[in-house]
Amino acid sequence: MQKSDPGRSEQRLDHFAKVVRDAGVKVTHQRLEIFRELATTEQHPTAEAVFRAVQRRVPTVSLDTVYRTLWMLRDLGLVATLGTKGEGVRFDVNIDRHHHYVCMRCGLVRDFESRTLDGLRLPESVKALGSVVEAQVEVRGLCAECTPKMKTAKSSTKPAVTPQRTQRKKTS
Amino acid sequence: MQKSDPGRSEQRLDHFAKVVRDAGVKVTHQRLEIFRELATTEQHPTAEAVFRAVQRRVPTVSLDTVYRTLWMLRDLGLVATLGTKGEGVRFDVNIDRHHHYVCMRCGLVRDFESRTLDGLRLPESVKALGSVVEAQVEVRGLCAECTPKMKTAKSSTKPAVTPQRTQRKKTS
């Protein structure tokens, strides 16, 4: 589990302002707030979530601005996107080397670190496909929340049949 | 590069029919065709792509049916989904152990195999998050197609600024 370190956040904000300015992009109030929101979150918020959070401090922000800013940050390498499924892209400020645990049912994504996995040696065949910017491990499974809901399957060859459709519906 | 092995396809179709039937789900013409399409493709098609392909043989299929079938196949473990970004889920019949190379710009996804990467040892911390069904490596970079378009960046600290917005627009 990661905790929010105040010092780290400020440091991130500074870094953000510098990179953005260096890129010749204007540092607007909105952009700062959007980035601040990301920097203080340890989750992987959707654009919508960022929007709602920022809206509390800057009531007039538009969802469009949030999206534009988020993509820009991604292009600048300040955040990463985690296209989970088809239920909204998620953004990740943690650009340190890390890996992901993804729940196959609820879509939850958690980071985890592992020095061992950081330095994976990739096969030659990969180089033929294109350049390699990063390599991370993606672990899939059922998170603690979802695990207990497993039913005893039909004991056929395959483990489960269609116990429940993977959660894809709105919650609100 | 992978090639389409006719024998392998038929084998997959048989396996498909068996699993589906065992699950108490009806084996309809549409479902067979949809699966056949997936089984003969080495790419990772979007639902839309599968729809168009199947439509050539079964002109009346509805996109809705394709989606329902695809999710069902996923729930049965016959195909995997590759939520690339926010541009449409992709489906993958290759359920053998494999890893992915994802182009950060065009979204292309290619499989690659590596005996070495198959047996990764995961850290203990992962177990605390939930059960582990599979672990695969996701390599990100620019594919051969996209690489040449790199422009010489501003030579600042960061490699690129915003040379081009990552491709997210329709093509048709």
Add this chain to the structure above:
DNA sequence: TCCTAGATAGGAATCGTTCGTAACTAGCCG
């Protein structure tokens, strides 16, 4: 302080995906 390229708000538009419903049909039963 002034100017201007670049940014914003807001609503309409788009695209992928799902729902609601009435018409089918696979697979079981006799």
Add this chain to the structure above:
DNA sequence: CGGCTAGTTACGAACGATTCCTATCTAGGA
């Protein structure tokens, strides 16, 4: 082999996420 019925399908409308359009604003250099 024909009938039944639960599970499926087609289709259009509905939805949610993301992007576009454009008139208005503003960061930051001169």
